[in-house]
Amino acid sequence: MNIQYLKGVGPKRAEKLKKLDIFTVEGLLNYFPVKYEDRRTVRKINELSDNLKCLLKIKLFDNPVKSRIKKNMSIIKLVGKDETGFITATFFNQDFLMDKLFIGEYYYIFGTVKAAYGKFEMVNPEIELCRNDWKANKITPVYGLTYGLTNNELTKLTMEALKEYYDKIEEILPYNICAEYKLISRKCAIKNMHFPENGRKYKISKKTIAFEKLLIMQLGLMSIKGNLISNSAGNQILNTTHSDKLIGYIPYKLTNAQLKVIEEIKKDMSMKRPMNRLVQGDVGSGKTVVAIYALLTAVASGYQAAMMAPTEILALQHFETIKEYLAMADINLNVSFLSGSAKLKDKRIILEGLKNGETDIIVGTHALIESNVEFKNIGLVITDEQHRFGVRQRAKLSTKGKNPDILVMTATPIPRTLALMIYGDLDLSVIDEMPPGRQKVVTNVLKEQDKQIGYNFIKQQVDEGRQAYIVAPLIEESEGMELNSATKVFNELKDTYFSGYELGLLHGKMNNTEKEEIIKRFYEGKIKILVSTTVIEVGVNVPNSTVMMVLNAERFGLAQLHQLRGRVGRGKDQSYCILINESRSKKSAQRMNILRSTNNGFVIAEEDLKLRGPGDFFGTRQSGLSKYEIQNIVNDIEVVESVQQISKKLMTENPYLKGEEYKKLKNAIIRLFKDETIIFN
Template sequence: MTGQQLPLRFGGGRYDRRPPVTRLSFDPATLSRPLADLERVTPRVARRLTAFGLTTVGDLIEHFPRRYEDFRDRKAIRDLKLGEEATIRGEVVRVRAERTARRRVDIVKVLVRDDTGAVEAVWFNQKYLTRVLDEGMRLSLRGTFRPQSGRQQFVVKGHEILGEEDGEGVHTEGVVPVYPASEQVSAKLLRALVHELAPVMRRLPDPLPAGLLTRERLPGRADAVTAVHLPRTLAEARLARERLVLEELLLMQVGLLLHKQEQQQRVRAPALPEPAALAQAFLDGLPFELTSHQLAALDEIEADLRRDVPMRRLLQGDVGSGKTVVALYCLLRTAEAGLQGVLLAPTETLAAQHAETVARLVGPLAPAELVTAALTARERREALARLASGETRIVVGTHALLTGDVRFAALGLLVVDEQHRFGVEQRDALVRRAEHDGLAPHVLHMTATPIPRTLALTVFGDLDVTTIAGVPSGRQPVVTRLVDEEMRETGYEFVRKQIAKGRQVYVVCPAIDESESIQAATAVAEAERLQAGPFREARVAVVHGQLKPADRDEVMRAFKSGELDVLVATSLIEVGIDVPNATVMIVEGAERFGLAQLHQLRGRVGRGSEKSYCLLFAAAETGAARARLEALLETTDGFELADKDLEIRGEGQVMGSRQAGVPDLKLARLARDRAALLRARALAAGILEADPGLRSPVHGPLDAAVRDAFGGELGWLLKA
């Protein structure tokens, strides 16, 4: 073993659960020490811990309890009551083993005595205890006093051997932490190892400044970490957890706001002049009136565009809320100022639709260029030349715009639609390449997947957020129905009546395999089944990711123009496709889809004046899948569903495609800790307002902790 021996050896005895916290010097290298240095950790145990994800002392200290068991109800043996679970202490008087003849169960019976009486303690199928337990040993036992084999016995749930000191047991007495564990790494082992680290926890330094602790009436980190692992009461554990949750969220918020602060200071952006005739002509020419929420969004974004600080804003709104028209106005404002604007879409189909919308609403005011992978080499070369010269003022495109050969004359605005579909590094690389004369473009991110405020403050904590609530007038809510297998034919009959009325239908197949070719085959097979059976009188076509772009565009054109009745597809139609005459969405295998995805699919209908329907064809499900489907039946509000999704899945899965560099949450749970997150955001903003860049020595530990929390990513973020 290298280095100095850790200050506490594990000897199997009792521990003073909470000795006074000492303010001794702390060597940060201790947290990097391997767990193999601990007295109890053999090479075999070390391998199991490593496989479980615990390698260092710091890893174990930050492996927090999932819950607690309250074993403070220790009783004298004479006070035991039948059927009651309790903890007792006593001395071993006799140990014997039996094996039942009929069921062949090994039973260990130990007579245990305290000052008030004796009781027979019983273990089942733990014969090894006859080699471990000896007369005279002192035990702490957790179990239930009940009749067994015609006698009153204490059936043991957990036990530990006590030493000579008069402290509490680790596993069977007091408030006992229960850790996330596995078959190879038990909660009992983790408790024992954590106790070895008690002296280390009591000397942990605090990343939060003393003034903040005093002002916010917070316990120190050493006290909180010690209390969360070794609490004397459940209330103490709760308060300790609240302190550590606030710290975790504060470090995240400081890091995100540092990123935002640095972005705003690193480069300037072109400040657009006041709107002129072109922008007003666009607004006057719209065939509909903007909602109050759209106008409010325009005001917020307009204020950003007229500053020389690079805009980094997220525009979110429910399906069909009217985000695209807001984005088009911003692109037109940019073109009007003599700069270029880019609208980046995740798919060629959506990019083509955006280009059509630009042509329809913007028209000759500022002609747009469409750049996708479908262009020939010559077409692409000519399009990129027009971009580089500044001839093209508005460009709509896909990932084809993210390659290194794309250059702009003067990019003023980048709009990223469904921003989660693009890699952060790709997106930021485009922004850096577009910098000109020391100026960076404004960036507007758009999403039709409503984001709960708590999630927005974490995943997009370095962005300003604008929300368009509600949808334009005239939109009817989509009627949603759950269709089980017994009602399938009834569902088909309803759809046939809709087709007879001239309406159109989407049928979406679940992704049962990650392979695009298998997904395509599934969609093709479903289209053939429907054409031969339920919809034999209808015009059915299929679209999937394996089609050539030109073929896919032709199918979509035919569906939009009414030449097709039924479009069978993979989930690629979940975003952006707008066919007002489509009034029915069938989702096959709906239990396989996520809540946000189901809501997006439902949003593909209900875009015209006719009543629309979403039919969820699903197998009988329980648990999370059933909760998702029921939530969809209860509301059409995307923000309500986003909160429900966070509650059902937790932030770990909802943040699966999160912004690069945002640290994982170890203790905080966004659905539960909203108040703590808002408090952390306010504290972080106050700290950085008083000390931009955390330059003050008093914030040195906080700065170091933030960079450690973000790992190597914070530096990357600060350069983005």
């Protein structure tokens, strides 16, 4: 049912809920809390300590006092007591409370205690008359919110949805699977995900929901793969004349891992069914030359080939690299570049060249999947940084010809257990060996107050003729978030620490022409220090840059930090990564130490998996599930492994999911992968 028609919603609130991707009552029931507050225990005032978050039952001791500090700020102070002591509560800009506070009445207050000199205070706690408080003595949910929507509103709407629709929640998993893996009913799991009765009920509910969502995703991906293998006739691509010539001209020896992956690709391409292969390799492991080998094999066999990257910066980088390799091996082919920012006249010429077959290789952004792009005879499609493209976008490219071979590349290392699930519709190749001579980047972690040591080191490196990156997590300063923004850092540094140096600023909100100009000037050495957001995470290759400094490093995932570190260490000079960790948490220090101790992306991914659970590895677009759903419910690798086990068993014994007990599961898979070919459709 449309969320607008749930009691208490209406058109205005429905618009706010849409910002959270909640369009239906089912969507609301699947919008699980990000955390919980335990209000089951009412504390006594004499039990309190500093920084304790708790629930108190107090009697209002005296008339509340309201005062105005300045024009737009008012304060209400009240004193409450229980049989063990007194506490002060302070409220900022909450004038409406004055009509709800009465001497002698009992209230529940919930908040964080500040303790000093034997006195206790709560600032802006939640306060409610005891007889009206519907949250007291319960575990209460805390949801991700959007502007204009409070946690109380969302909680009450969820309660209403459960009250009205609880009995209509359908089971998706067959009884035999639930029994085998000790799962509970779907309706009970959903209720306890929002309002857990206790820790044990919450744990089994989370396991049930995670199991269901992962099983739907895994069976869908396996089905797509099964359909591609059994039903699709592909192109036999056999001619390696150009590719082998290229290998002969490359001034270095390919690693055994690269050669192994090339053999896997050659074998796939020579078969009559389409290739669907993922090449996973760490930063700098040499995926590009493997991709070019495949492109040249396709062209020599009489086909056109395409390479798609998520950003114009990365696409341009690939375009230039391909041209360099072809020139090196004296192979004369027509290679074109297409992006959304291409001029209309140039675009028309490029599109014509693709349609009439003059263009051999096309490199570009998602502009390649637009409807006006037609190929004469496309035989191979390569997509880079797959986690930025989804199954659907890749499928769109594959419809441009007669089932072209698909090769997907990613520099984001994922533990093999998860890779088999996330990329369930692809065969997996791993380049797990680094080319000889690739230097290890020295990584150091500094506290915020020691940032200047890092700046001085950058100055030293630049004075010796090298270049540096400084990465900040935001573009502009965000209200309420104490984070370094790229524009703020750039403006501060050019006037203070680096006033005599050439600084550049790069971020995603710049148009493509501006970005290209900044990168070109950095590449040419005209900019010595580039202040940037993570837009440089992929596709910026400047061998002379030797320092990567990341501000607020605790805000980034380990895989992302590893990617950023991979921007340096590409030349002959020793390179360095400086992580500024502004968090005091033990977990944050552990994560930074992982990066300091190893440069191996696969080791980092495995360690990250132990620390954070599998949720963060699932790419939103790839899996069909939202990042929100996955990160909040999938934190147990055992669930992932159980789902893999049952998925393989089902696809072997009952690939079409026949039988009444599988009907709901089958429909859920078809709904999730509605744009894909599911074999039991």
